[in-house]
Amino acid sequence: RQSVTRQEVLDAILAPGRPHPWRAQWLELWRQTMIEPALELRQAVQRANASTRLALMSSTPDVHSMEGRDWHALQDALGFEPVFLTRPHLAPYTENCAIQAPPDCTRLTIANLKRPLGIYPELENSPRCGVYSKSKTYTTMECLESVCYGSHGITINHFDMMGNGTGLDRGFERALSEPKDVLDAVVKLGIDDDRAQGAAVLYSPDVARYRHASPSAAKEMGALRNNSQGWSSALAILGIGYGFVRQPVSDRPVFVCDQTLRAFDDQTINSLLSGVLVCDAPSVEILLERGLGGMIGVQSLKGGILNDLAYAYEEITNGSAGTYGLERPRMSASRCSHNIIVMQPAGDASVRTMLKTADHDDVAPGMIVYRNSLGGVVVSTAYPLGQAQFYMGYFNCFRQMLWQELLFELCPSARLIASREFPLRVYRTLLDSGEFIGVINPTLDVRDETHLKLGGSLPAGRIELLDRTGRWLEGKASASACPVGWKITVPVPLEPLKAMYLRINS
Incomplete structure (x- = not known):
């Protein structure tokens, strides 16, 4: 003692x-x-x-x-x-x-x-x-x-x-x-968020035990607080459905942020690297600390300060007019974070976006995609999440399209769900006899018609829409195949701050 x-x-x-x-x-x-x-x-x-x-x-x-x-x-x-x-x-x-x-x-x-x-x-x-x-x-x-x-x-x-x-x-x-009848009808489906599909956001309830306090952090317990919800908040705004997972999953992309990876051992990290793993800047730094740069396609990195680069922007390097409407779509960088990581990519890594100065000079990759020797794919990004004016600067139609296109490219058979062209919040959950689709309009604009893109196979069962009286109706939504995945079209107006519920029967 x-x-x-x-x-x-x-x-x-x-x-x-x-x-x-x-x-x-x-x-x-x-x-x-x-x-x-x-x-x-x-x-x-x-x-x-x-x-x-x-x-x-x-x-x-x-x-x-x-x-x-x-x-x-x-x-x-x-x-x-x-x-x-x-x-x-x-x-x-x-x-x-x-x-x-x-x-x-x-x-x-x-x-x-x-x-x-x-x-x-x-x-x-x-x-x-x-x-x-x-x-x-x-x-x-x-x-x-x-x-x-x-x-x-x-x-x-x-x-x-x-x-x-x-x-x-x-x-x-x-x-x-x-809305009581509508709410009761959805509750009867027996939805469990453990069965939510889409992207997977990794978390650990014990992360505070492993977090490294910053030398510049205040000497208070708040220094041990992780930002486990960084990606989940971002995915929701980008119109991409997700669920939380406590361990690696192999059937869909796994997103990890801040210092969450410190809570996992080498065996678990290898399992993550064997699938599709998406990392923010702190996660990339942790993987390099553990000697895993060769597994993520990053040879080295150093810190960078966006505020020193005037009005920096991020350009999609493989953009096309057919996908984005522009050959070189650009997105704000300077408001997304004060700090970034400057990554040196491996020779066979794919640089999907590049940070540039206002004079159009290259600064650093904004996103690197790398297929490693384990058969996995790792997406490394240059920003920490939720800092500075992140929620003002990060989100626009090009970033939404970039992330949605990337996820369907890397995980074509996963049960993904995304709202196309409009920032709706979307849910896709497995039921005992089919699937549930939930859509929330968090904007103040009326959506005249709802378009959802989904991964996996086109369902053989009927799709039903819940009406305002709590009845499930057929014929209100249609499904069709896409080159990757499939889509649902619902030609029914979705009012601001309202919900739409669909049921796909097995």
């Missing part, structure tokens, strides 16, 4: 570079301080009333990783009886731009939990309450989207915490009652 001060513990936990052994001990202590009182609470509640059930209210999974949370042990402590009740965080508290508010935090929470579940996300409307926090339309949209990832209901917080009750919520009851 050793007597230490609080400051000594903090300095050790947050030491730059490879984690100090004390960090694991500290996180284990925190794990115990959650599990033990949770178990005692459950026992006390059961003694008082055996029919009372406990539910878990949670926040952001990357924050809970900093607490040493063991999700499955916490579930066991609180009890299932017969399903585990959870109220995951459903941002935002106050209405903002819907296209930048996908429910990836909610979905990552659900991914961390073992089944069976009763899922009732937090539909917050505070602190001002009523339409001064969120419009009725926005509130309803969150309910409409919640069933796409398996929610069984919703937890509604409609009070202003000042004793006024629901007096400020006039009209909400009518708005929330209108």
Whole structure:
């Protein structure tokens, strides 16, 4: 045993570079301080009333990783009886731009939990309450989207915490009652987000144990917070469906960001490199640290600062007028991040985009695609995600087309789904007897006709559209083959902040 001060513990936990052994001990202590009182609470509640059930209210999974949370042990402590009740965080508290508010935090929470579940996300409307926090339309949209990832209901917080009750919520009851039949019809499908198709976003609930704190980071626990949702937020805006995975999968592309890879051993990394792996800048740096540059087609790299390059842009090197409408489509680079990595590609690597100065001089590859000796394909990108003005600068029609074309090129048989030409949020989930397709319009524009591109084989079963009364109707959607994959066309208007649901029967 050793007597230490609080400051000594903090300095050790947050030491730059490879984690100090004390960090694991500290996180284990925190794990115990959650599990033990949770178990005692459950026992006390059961003694008082055996029919009372406990539910878990949670926040952001990357924050809970900093607490040493063991999700499955916490579930066991609180009890299932017969399903585990959870109220995951459903941002935002106050209405903002819907296209930048996908429910990836909610979905990552659900991914961390073992089944069976009763899922009732937090539909917050505070602190001002009523339409001064969120419009009725926005509130309803969150309910409409919640069933796409398996929610069984919703937890509604409609009070202003000042004793006024629901007096400020006039009209909400009518708005929330209108889609009830539709929501119930989707819930009956038994959707489980563990069966979500599309791209796979890799995560680890234990990432805070392995994260390397930056020498320049503040000496606070927030230095251990990972950005596990970087790619999921980006994919949602790009109109590409996805699901979260805890281990490598071989049937679809795997996206990894920030320092998530530090939580995985060499065997798991090799498994990832054997499939299709998409890396942001920190992930590329980690793979080179581990001596795997030869597996990703990057010989070396160094840091770069975009702000030193005036108004830098990114150009698609293999663009064609047939695909993009332009021979050399360009996208903003300077607003996407302050820092980039300058990658030196291997001779047989394919440079798909190039960062350039305003004078059109080459700076560095923006995207490298490399097929390695394991038979896998690795996509390396120059940006970290979510920094600077990322959500202003990164997204446009060319980046959407670039990513969608690339994924269907690399994974033609995967069960991908993408919204063509328009930034709709899309879901594709396997059911016991077919597939579910969910579409959300997060923009303020009416979509007169919806076009979806899907990977895999053209289905033989019928496609049904859910109407506003909760009935599944045939003949409202059509499917046709494409050179790669197939597409669904729905000639029905999709209003702003509304949803469309399709069912493909086996």
